[in-house]
Amino acid sequence: xxxxxxxxxxxxxxxxxxxxxxxxxxxxxxxxxxxxxxxxxxxxxxxxxxxxxxxxxxxxxxxxxxxxxxxxxxxxxxxxxxxxxxxxxxxxxxxxxxxxxxxxxxxxxxxxxxxxxxxxxxxxxxxxxxxxxxxxxxxxxxxxxxxxxxxxxxxxxxxxxxxxxxxxxxxxxxxxxxxxxxxxxxxxxxxxxxxxxxxxxxxxxxxxxxxxxxxxxxxxxxxxxxxxxxxxxxxxxxxxxxxxxxxxxxxxxxxxxxxxxxxxxxxxxxxxxxxxxxxxxxxxxxxxxxxxxxxxxxxxxxxxxxxxxxxxxxxxxxxxxxxxxx
Numbered sequence: 001x002x003x004x005x006x007x008x009x010x011x012x013x014x015x016x017x018x019x020x021x022x023x024x025x026x027x028x029x030x031x032x033x034x035x036x037x038x039x040x041x042x043x044x045x046x047x048x049x050x051x052x053x054x055x056x057x058x059x060x061x062x063x064x065x066x067x068x069x070x071x072x073x074x075x076x077x078x079x080x081x082x083x084x085x086x087x088x089x090x091x092x093x094x095x096x097x098x099x100x101x102x103x104x105x106x107x108x109x110x111x112x113x114x115x116x117x118x119x120x121x122x123x124x125x126x127x128x129x130x131x132x133x134x135x136x137x138x139x140x141x142x143x144x145x146x147x148x149x150x151x152x153x154x155x156x157x158x159x160x161x162x163x164x165x166x167x168x169x170x171x172x173x174x175x176x177x178x179x180x181x182x183x184x185x186x187x188x189x190x191x192x193x194x195x196x197x198x199x200x201x202x203x204x205x206x207x208x209x210x211x212x213x214x215x216x217x218x219x220x221x222x223x224x225x226x227x228x229x230x231x232x233x234x235x236x237x238x239x240x241x242x243x244x245x246x247x248x249x250x251x252x253x254x255x256x257x258x259x260x261x262x263x264x265x266x267x268x269x270x271x272x273x274x275x276x277x278x279x280x281x282x283x284x285x286x287x288x289x290x291x292x293x294x295x296x297x298x299x300x301x302x303x304x305x306x307x308x309x310x311x312x313x314x315x316x317x318x319x320x321x322x323x324x325x326x
Contacts, residue, residue, distance in 0.1 A: 048073055048127050048129060050129075050187060051129055051131070051132070052128070052129060052132045052187065052190075052191055052194075053126060053127060053128045053129065053132065053190060053191065053194055054126075054127045054179075055124065055125065055126045055127070055172075055175045055176060055178075055179050055190070056124075056125055056176075056179065057122070057123075057124055057125075057176060058122075058123055058124075058125050059120050059121065059122045059123075060111070060120065060121040066110050066111055067110060067262070067266075067270060067308075068087075068108055068109070068110045068262075068267060068270040068271065068274070069108070069109070069110065069270070069274065070103075070105070070106050070107055070108050070109065070274040070277060070278070071103070071105060071106075071127070072105050072106070072130070072277070072281050072320060073105055073127050073128060073129050073130055073133075074102075074103070074104055074105060074127070074128040074129075074130065074133045075101075075102075075103040075125060075126070075127055075128075076100065076101070076102055076103075076125075076126040076128065076197075077100065077101040077103070077123045077124070077125055077126075078098070078100055078123060078124040078126075078168065078169075078172045079095055079096075079097060079098065079099045079100070079101065079121075079122075079123045080097065080098070080122045080123055080124065081097055081119055081120060081121065081122040083095070083096070083097075083119070084111050084112060084113055084121055085111070085112040086101060086109065086110075086111050086112065086157070087108075087109060087110055087111075087112055087225065087260075088101070088103060088107060088108070088109045088156040088157075089107055089108060089109070089156075089229060090222065090225050090226035090228075090229040091156065091222075092112065092221075092222055092225075093156070093157045095157070096159065098159075098160070098161075098165055098168075098169075099157055099158070099159050100157070100158040100159075100160070100168065101123075101156060101157055101158075102156050102157075102158065103156060105130050105278075105281075106274070106277070106278040106281070107156075108229075108270070108271055108274045109156075112259065112260055113261065124172045124175075124176060126172070126175065126194070126197075128194065136194070136195060136198050137198075140198060140199065140202055158201070158204075160204065164200070164204050167200055168197070168200065171193055171196055171197045171200070172197075174193050175190055175193050175194070175197075178190045178193070220245065220247070220255065221255055221256075221259055221260075223245065224241060224245065224252065224255075225267070227241065227244065227245075228267065228268055228271055229271065232268060232271045232272050232275065232293065232294050233272075233275070233292060233293055233294045234294060235294070236268050236294065238252055238253065238264060238265075241264070252264055268294075269304055269308070270308065272293040272294045272295060272304075273293075273304060273305060273308050273309070275292070275293045276289050276293045276301065276305065276313070277316065279292060279293070280313060280316055280317050280320060281320050286298075286313050286314065286317065289301065289313070301313070
């Protein structure tokens, strides 16, 4: 289902592909979810409309509105409000207003809300297809930047101020305006704005006009998440984690529920599913994926995939192949 088709619908309507029953969109509000038995499936799992880039505003009022997820495209988030932390891979950052989050394809990420969400988490999301990003990077000849990013020396969070921040703000505002007004040539104009954005990012990095934010000092939660990142393909349980970190199983469960508002096992499953999506994109046979991701068998993997994403692994593969060869 593409981003432009985002409507408030039930899971069954999506599952049965009864798109004619979709309700009208709720104006500017992107806080819309597909629901089955309390399970939220958010816009994070949508397809891109364009083979180049998509942009939209997003706002979260609830702590549980964004789960651990990844994309098959690049995502650039401009955080307009919300004093929260952000988890990318096994690195956790404390965000401030106007921070820019850069997430490559296949990298797991999600916001971490505190005890209470004191203000809405508002951001502008820019999605860029992997092919278009590669093309623009090559034209920019940003080899040094790309190599540093690939070695994971580059932070996922960028912080700017002054004139550079103003330029970023203007570009994101114009991208949103083009998306909403849909004037003739809007997509071409938006691609021009994106080229300005990527050039500004590269110039700012070369001129040290932006700060690449370091992750927060590792705490127990970070160490456990890092362990999951490295061992998700193996058998992981509260018992094995408790033994490894010399802490009780109940303490681990409480830690995840308190700081991430989600269960330990839910995080493990979501991380395995993110790897499964990456393997599907890479062309790995579906029957080989459960073992590579830590699932006991295909049935368990299949049920978890459908519950999390609302489509089967085979349907996801078909969707990805369609995007790759459009």
